[in-house]
Amino acid sequence: MCLHSSCGSYRMCGGNAKEIYVEILYFRQFYRHFVFTEDGDGNRNKRMEKYFEVSVVADMGCGGSKDL
Numbered sequence: 001m002c003l004h005s006s007c008g009s010y011r012m013c014g015g016n017a018k019e020i021y022v023e024i025l026y027f028r029q030f031y032r033h034f035v036f037t038e039d040g041d042g043n044r045n046k047r048m049e050k051y052f053e054v055s056v057v058a059d060m061g062c063g064g065s066k067d068l
Helices: none
Strands: 021-038 044-059
Touching: none
Parallel strands: none
Antiparallel strands: 021 044
16 A cells, blocks of 8 residues: 555565555655656657656555564
8 A cells, every 4th residue: 555646666465464655755856857758659758857756655564463
């Protein structure tokens, strides 16, 4: 579970472990950089972005706690 809607990170896990991400910090870092986007035909277009979003999360996984 990710608490930020634009979170694009994924983790593989097995078993019945629950994953909970707690967002502790979110900000925009202003930096000019190029981003490549792909259209419906498979062509890539380059565009200039002025910032990127940074999200710092803590993985509060809880699984296998019966053995503790």
